[in-house]
Amino acid sequence: MRKLLNVLYVTNPDSYLAKDGENIVVSVEHKEVGRIPIHNLEGVICFGFMGASPGVMELCASHHVGLAFVSPYGKFLGRVSGRVSGNVLLRKRQYLLSDDEEAAARIAMNCVLGKMLNCRSVLLRFGRDYPEKVSPEFSERLQWLTEGVRQLRESPSDTLNELRGREGILSKCYFDCFDDLILSQDPAFAFESRSRRPPLNRVNALLSFVYTLIAVDCASALESVGLDPQVGFLHRARPGRMSLALDLMEEFRPYLGDRFVLSLINNRVVAADDFLVKENGAVILTDTGRKAVLAAWQRRKTEEVMHGYLDERVPVGLLPYAQSMLLARHLRGDIDGYPPFVMR
């Protein structure tokens, strides 16, 4: 298994990135604030800042370090990546299967199944940890979800549209329970319902921000095994959209994203004043809030979990990589189906 390397987050808007030898040098107003050898890095994520020299882009590209640009609010803007790596036959196979509705549905099916199983586990775990907080509605929805997952497994959809519809219904059912999972009594952290573009409350702002981080990791991971992150199965190709990265992250949303956001709120890592509410109702993270989230995220990525399919301990940050590898193996025909990551 590959070693999990570090990710450099550039959050200061006055930072400039330059190359010096094999180092990335971060400077603020011509004063050096940090210097990191490129071989210690896995990726660089920049949040709205002054700029990066072409030298840095070259350095990152040649060392296969993902350099991603994200708006200060966490919206993904773009990535600099080097030459397309990996096997062209693998990519052709990916394109072929993506056009084949039935084959695409089979893979998409497993992504969705993985996601829904993980959603269910999140709720189940909450029920185990806080049996006194479980309301009758919560149990009822949990039952629906369990039933939905069972149906999904027993009678898989053979068309993508049907699958998308079923996924939507089950996701709604899951997010209806989300308010119960938030232990904070603070009304600032009420979830209500999922809103995005823009997120209309603090919980949604956190979810959107964390999902972006996961998407960036998934795209890098896919590229590192030689897959094209833009050609998906569940998500159709659309210019600029990283469809396969979005497919891959489905199963990580509940496990990595939602649970992480819940722990941020429940453990009071973020407070109500770590957010800004704009005139149009959009809620965004402040500088301090974003730093707190990123620091916690980076720590979370170094924790190890047991990977059920690989039967190996894997750092959380390498899960997207492990799953990309399994997806590539499936596309090559080495394994019969794509095994999604399912939490215990």
Added chain:
Amino acid sequence: MFVLVTYDVNTESPEGRRRLRTVARICMNYGTRVQNSVFECVVDSVQLMEMKTKIGEVIDPAIDSVRYYNLGKHGRDHVEHVGAKPGLNVEGVLIL
């Protein structure tokens, strides 16, 4: 692994000063400068070998010396810092 690299390059001649700069530059590419001629490097065995080879080609073994302390995987736990310039931990959280 975590390797501490220290060097002493004879700077009495212009060539010596050139060697010193070159050695410093090589070390900079592999690790973090913690003191003037002391570097902490988080490297794998291939990278360590590369660094050793590059430095070996530069120094004059008759008058210069380089020491590599291999502190292993948990090397950082054995380091205590007092005073200014604590140095950047490349394995910690990097938010700049």
